[in-house]
Amino acid sequence: MSSNSNNAIEVRIPTILRPYTAGAKIVSADGATLRELIENLGKQFTGLDQRIMENGALLRFINIYVNDEDVRFIGGLDLALKAGDSVTILPAVAGGASNSGAI
Amino acid sequence: MVLQIRAALVQALWEHSEREHPIEACGVIAGSSTDRVPSRHIPMENSAYSPTFYEFESKALLALYKELDDRDEAPVVIYHSHTSTEAYPSRTDIAYAGEPDAHYVLLSTREEIATRSEFRSFRIVNGTVTEEPVEILAD
Numbered sequence: 001m002s003s004n005s006n007n008a009i010e011v012r013i014p015t016i017l018r019p020y021t022a023g024a025k026i027v028s029a030d031g032a033t034l035r036e037l038i039e040n041l042g043k044q045f046t047g048l049d050q051r052i053m054e055n056g057a058l059l060r061f062i063n064i065y066v067n068d069e070d071v072r073f074i075g076g077l078d079l080a081l082k083a084g085d086s087v088t089i090l091p092a093v094a095g096g097a098s099n100s101g102a103i
Numbered sequence: 104m105v106l107q108i109r110a111a112l113v114q115a116l117w118e119h120s121e122r123e124h125p126i127e128a129c130g131v132i133a134g135s136s137t138d139r140v141p142s143r144h145i146p147m148e149n150s151a152y153s154p155t156f157y158e159f160e161s162k163a164l165l166a167l168y169k170e171l172d173d174r175d176e177a178p179v180v181i182y183h184s185h186t187s188t189e190a191y192p193s194r195t196d197i198a199y200a201g202e203p204d205a206h207y208v209l210l211s212t213r214e215e216i217a218t219r220s221e222f223r224s225f226r227i228v229n230g231t232v233t234e235e236p237v238e239i240l241a242d
Contacts, residue, residue, distance in 0.1 A: 088168075094199045099193050
């Protein structure tokens with residue numbers, strides 16, 4: 001946890017990203033917005049932020065939920081967070097025959 | 104690595120895939136996170152409703168993972184059908200593959216091959232696809 005912690009938020013980490021958190025399934029991070037929270041995760045766990053967003057945007061194949069709501073529908077990375085919010089990160093389960101894909 | 108799977112589950116995946124054809128069918132087979140034996144078939148809705156793309160609807164995805172977590176289960180098998188191409192991971196499948204411990208099962212329901220002839224399993228880890236044998240167990 002960073003020294004200027006002011007709103008500890010519980011973040012659930014999916015299996016594929018646990019190598020970054022030494023195997024931890026739940027970590028604590030802080031940030032006034034979701035974007036700041038992800039940046040804070042990157043400070044605690046080097047490289048983790050880059051597996052979640054790129055060039056300031058949430059990666060297409062990552063879903064993030066704040067209090068069980070998909071953030072794509074409630075403000076995206078600029079969503080304001082408060083102490084006690086719970087954040088869950090999950091890889092999208094998607095694919096299909098099209099090689100052009102949706103990425 | 105090998106995928107060992109009961110015949111009834113193989114049949115359930117075929118039935119789901121044939122029911123959805125020509126839309127891609129998708130879902131998981133959950134199993135205990137300790138022994139990782141595929142046990143419980145959970146068909147999912149393809150929120151893309153597409154013959155060439157599938158995606159678990161995002162809220163259903165979250166509900167699924169919570170349920171698995173509560174039951175100490177894992178998504179042991181993640182499956183989908185290809186409805187006009189072979190049962191082999193596409194570039195899209197590889198780009199999205201987010202469960203390094205899962206067996207990615209593909210079924211092909213394309214019409215020019217014998218019915219129920221292509222049921223294949225793969226590991227997809229860091230962009231690398233490795234096919235594995237499928238051993239069907241008597242029920």
